[in-house]
Amino acid sequence: MLNRVTLDQLQMLLAVAECGSFSAAARKLNRVQSAVSQSIQSLEDALEVQLFDRRQKLPRLTDAGAAILIDARRVISGADALRARARSIATVAEPEVSVAIEQVFPNEVLIESLKKFHEQFPSVSVSLYAEGLGAPEQSMLEGNAGLAIYSPARDGMPGVEMEYFGSIPISIVASKSHPLARLRHPITQSELDDHVQLTLTDRTRRYRGVVISSRSWSFIDQFNRLDFVRNGFGWCTMPTHLARPHIKSGELKELSFAIHSGKPLRFPLFVAHKSDQPPGPAATWLLEELRARFVDWSRRQPDRAIDEQSIQIRVTAA
Template identity: 40%
Template structure:
């Protein structure tokens, strides 16, 4: 019972609206017509509102009735969701799934897995965090998420369980009107250091942890998409995942720099699915992890 309302009364109200009459609702609910009429009258009396106009042969919803029957449907849907969720949790399903994704990781394999997760667990609440480098690991450590996709460092790997997924090629790129784009032949490390480098940084660390820094002149970004916009606008050069800049390299919006120093750009950045060893995944997280491992990441 909710105050002076019972769920049974709300079901009767909705059924009368769906079937078009008290007698039809009684047949569908396997109740005598008088029981249906009594339930509706009880609702009307308790709340001082007329739900049906009974002046015609077939009762019709009043304006107030049309509003309240829609609210009754919402209450019944939420009740059903509550019951399904409680049953799933009692069977071992996580109340919610926290999932962090490094912003450099390709999106399509992840969306395919999440679509499957949604089909498999339609009532599961998912909290999705798109992070810069290192932040995914921090989300795991503070318990915000139970599963992350991103990079790991050897220093912290011992406390994490990591599953290889793919690797990302990083390429140095610059806008076509930038001075570095005008250099004939390979660009030297010294030439790179003379220009602003746009880098990703870790907002959780004092001073901002970074990698692949060559130039003493840097602009730091947390959001990789925003950094790409600034590279496209000619503010400087930067190492970008090849899958994020491929279309710009094709249409001329960016130019890939040929660099004579292989240490400037890592050949590949390994990407893993990660969870804490002391916080193993639950039913839904395990399903998602296994599905991610089955995806074609190429």
């Protein structure tokens, strides 16, 4: 009966197979040889299969024993992972970290931070929501995410702790074939009003990006909108790091608006969590790692600008 199989028996099976004899396994495990022999016999009885051929001076794994040995290693490894996870839950960190992040957040920062996080907390699970406008805030408020990094429509919310995280450089772009791309001067409001702006919104339509033109189309997904602007459907504001490859290839052209007086645009990000649900040790570690890597990423941007000299693009709420 399988319910008679114990981890101790499986560990002895591994020891005998690795050491080559019952006596050597007994020395390794600090047990008497008779205990090891009896344990292996009990395991064979429970599995109803012979694991070792004992006709020679040294026991040799049978074909069945070699197959069972593979499963035994898997079971022991799983038990070790279970113990590690239990220790993590009890003494070191929370069992899971959940984070909702605005789609504008640079992927290279996120990926490298999560690699380091996994090295530091191998038994902690991560739930990551890379979402569109307004969605990270909703995920945090609904309890799906403990931390949210996004651009809020308002500076403060009851029951929510919020702190400035950093900002993303923004470019205004249109396809090279778009009429606005042919203009050589800073574009005026009247010229903008003749063309469709591709804006962002959320499914509930409670949040909306900055609308400059009197004509606009709304998109929920940042990357779907990028496909449309690349194909000549209007113009839009876009995180510079997402637009840059298409600007370099000549597919998109960066526009200049008279209303901005040549000042660079930036999209501010804040980190937020519910006041009664502060981040645990693992989430706190991840947040600091994200912050440090984001600062380094910002310094490496070729067209970075000092925040104080920039125009901040803010999300609006209905």
